[in-house]
Amino acid sequence: MNLTNIETNAVAEATSTATTAANDDISKAKTLRDSxxxxINNYLATLDGQDVCDVYNMVLSEVEAPLLEEVMRYTRNNQTRASQMLGLNRGTLRKKLKQYDLL
Known part of the structure; x- marks a missing residue:
């Protein structure tokens, strides 16, 4: 699909507006669940009726990667502490870290 400059600018503007609105909404959230x-609501709103599949795995990977990254930072890359914090087997943690190129 080739976009003209006008269409490209329109897409960029819409994405920027949606991102700003999403960031404003998320900053008002009281809990992680609210965020x-x-x-997710903002993502679904940007679909504009388009069909998508595998949203579950997409959301998991989008959430899991920063979760692992931040826990590893918090534990100063101590995999034993991180696995205990996350309630994961250390081997499972290593597998996930490799999956997201964090190891």
Whole structure:
């Protein structure tokens, strides 16, 4: 699909507006659950009726990667502490870290 400059600018503007609105909404969220609900709602709103599939795995990967990254930062890359914090087996944690190129 080739876009003209006008169409490209329109898409960029719409994305920027949606991102700003999403960030404003998320900053008002009181809990992590609220933040996730707002982010998913904003994502679905940008679809504009388009069909998508595998949303579940997309959301998991979008949430799991930063979760692992931040927990590893918090534990100063101590995999044993991180796996305990996350309630994961250390081997499972290593597998996930490799999956997201964090190891």
């Amino acid at each position: 996730v609900a707002i982010a």
